[in-house]
Amino acid sequence: MHLQCVLKTACIRGVRAVPVEVEVVVSRGLPGMTIVGMPDAAVRESQERVRAAIRACGFTMPADKVVVNLAPSSLRKAGSGFDLPIAAAILAATGQVDAAKLREYLLVGELSLEGKVRPVPGTLSYACCAREQGLRLAVSYDAADGAPLSDVEQRGVRALGDLRRCDFAPLRFPAQDARSDAPDFGAIYGHEAAKRALQIVAAGDHGILLTGPPGSGKSMLASALPSILPPLDEEERIESARVHSVAGESVEGILSGVRPFRKVHHSTSMAGLVGGGSPVRPGEISLAHNGVLFLDELPEFSPAVLQALRQPMEQGRVVVTRADGSVELPSRFMLVAAANPCPCGHYGDPDIACRCTDLQVARYQGRVGGPLLDRIDLHVDVWRCDPASIIEGAHRTGATSEELRAGVREAREFASWRRDALGDARSRKTDDLLRCCRLDERSKSLLEAAARSMNMSGRGIARVLSVARTVADMAQSRDVGEEHLVEAVGFRVRRGS
Template sequence: MQRRCSVQSAALVGVEAIPVHVEVVVMSGLPGISIVGMPDAAVRESQERVKSAIKASGFTMPGDKIVINLAPGSIRKTGAGFDLPIACAILGATGQVDPRVMSSFLLVGELSLGGKVRPVPGTLPCALLARHLGLKFAVPADAEDAVPLEGLDQRQIKSLGEMRLCDLLPAHFKEPGQAPPLLDFSEIHGHAAAKRAMQIASAGEHGILLMGPPGSGKTMLARAMPSILPPLSESEALEAAAIHSVAGEPVDGILAGMRPFRKPHHSTSMAGLVGGGSPVRPGEISLAHKGVLFLDEIAEFKPASLQALRQPMEAGSISVTRVHGNVDMPAEFMLVAASNPCPCGYYGDPEKPCSCSEQAVRRYQNRIGGPLLDRIDMHVDVWRTDPGTILSSSSEELTSARLREGVMTARSFSSWRHEHLGDAERTRNVQELVASCRMTPACRSLLELSAKTHHMSGRGISRVLAVARTIADLEESETVSDEHILEALGFRMRKGA
């Protein structure tokens, strides 16, 4: 006689939780556990943890043959998160817990040998899946990425023994922590033009390259950018937090509205930057989704890794292809890059001479690659601030509050244009971008002449238009004027480029 039970669980594919049915059959035959459905080594090892946890929790481990099927069989199952659903399905099949109650939960969790339920990466995406399926969600007590979700009944589970009565208590969520202090632009002396560029980049989500000698303030300018970015909306926060949950990263700041700010080291591998591995996990560009990806010393990154950024910068997502299929992950990030102009760092410096040959300078700058540079909207030279300015006690520096006010104004005006003038919300199409600029014939001729003079590509022209449109939004202007075009060209045509 066969005894059956099925419970609902989930598997992570990229940054998404996919439904998995854990089906258990207990039948007569040689004692043992067989797991089918493309399990990896961690899932196959679960049988030892499950047997020990069941006995330690006061239940009886059946001495019959147990077959466990993880469906659908076309998806590879990874990790220890199937311990809890497998144990509950075995207990349901043997009548030690009520299988009807088990069917109302989505179960994910690792079991200790003593029966304690431990959290696994990806608690938040699994909770979102449970809400989508209309199920309750059993939250491991120590899950750092568990958050209250409207429309989802979440119950806390500490140990397998609590399933005996199937009456789990409502989940308790920790209070959100205080956001860490952010670097204010007022702490950076001088650099008025660079601060203006950072404001424009933040207002229009433009990529920006800061180039200058060592100690000129490039890194500080980049680190201050989060202080002028608008907060995440609720849907954006959940979307970004789910990615961090899969990667095992903290989600407190994101759920509090702070945009991600990722700063990978230049030794980061291509898989670490764009995502990969087995199973596929999100890289830095996905962890920077809805936020900022800061590449300090960008010329020191491996050229192949940098060129892999080109497609996600255009599409806002990354597709990683593996033998079992494609995994798509979101990657809408704002690129902020910083670099020295040459190996010694002083090429073009008016005070300190450069010791590099022209060939060495060209070779160093070419490490970034022309195609990637063409996709970065704004190129800004950053020079050292005069020592007198740094030592002065002037309070006239631009503050983050003032810069952020301009960013919010520009974004609000852009939304107004979308609603009242019919402009596209995200103008990736050149025709839509040209239409939204509403240029006069003279302004159009100015841009055309500049494009011919500087041999600009079609992408370069659209980048100039996009930056000019953002500058006009900062002034709440419906039309893009000559002054807006000239300022945008100034940010495109970097000295020495």
């Protein structure tokens, strides 16, 4: 007796699902099951779950030698999502279910000992893989991290017994009606200069560092940024939702168009921030893809962890290398950082004297590192508001999120037209930026003088040009003028240091 069946499944690698074939051979020999193909501990443990689930659902476990091969053998297999395809392949090989129908599906799911199919992270990535393979997707009916995709049929399996008829119910998807819970800028009194800076950040996808004493409103300002960001478009929703799906986090808000906002604690490890582990798991910078990464108390982070941000900020992706290969993770985010100017927080404070020595201040500010600071486009000092403006704030309001959001929308619409007509200012190349900024001789002289006086690097000059182009877009100006350059240069000055 020699019975064989081959079914399709997939394995998560980074944020992508890589196709895997489950090959099962049932032949004469000592009873038992062997799984080969570089399985990890969770895959090897599936033997007992599969046996118990098959018997619990009224099927017969073959009393012969069962060999399961997960191909390609060079790819390390991890996770419990192989339970369902392994059980299905065994049942199909022994003729207990229809193999022809199951070959139409990409099967993923964990089995309980009673035969119920449990969800595993990465449903959206599995759906993308099924679409690429021209297959239908079959996962747990309770999966809550999927999304409707064109050209792929997604079905839910409640229990292993459903394989008898292969009549799976359509998969349910999360409701797409979530809204951002970010505070409104109108509730933040004063700080009009910081609001203007954050509007520029939102309009041009820039990075910003807010520096000021404790209680000055840095965290509140940063938390309000998502309230003026445009919603995710369809492609961005799928990109961001895939990352959150693989990480086992909710995708409801992402699929509703709400941009991710990740507030990271300073105790976070390098793997937690940029991604890592075995298998490789997305870090916070990938979970912030197409959204905002907020690092509060920036100097409190490990310097090594902060320096790991440099390459992702430049390239919009991070590559994690392991012995079995490299994994690429998306990481295009807006960096918003907040920092105290010194350990006690009052360096430069006009009202409270600083208790730190010059050496302590220099060490504290040096923890962030010049290369990272050079990559942050805007540097803004945030000071405490006058108590009277807070107490009487109910009678006075500054710029609201609705007003700022309208300016962001108009700037992005103008920038979209301008890219087609004049070039893309999102390029990191100075020549490309100069071409789309269209500086006149006076503006070039101004930029050169500022660069010399502030000892700007080539990257710093490019950052100034990029911010100036965004400021010009907000004014709906084809050319970058002196007033736009002056404002952009002003955001490179670190007054609190």
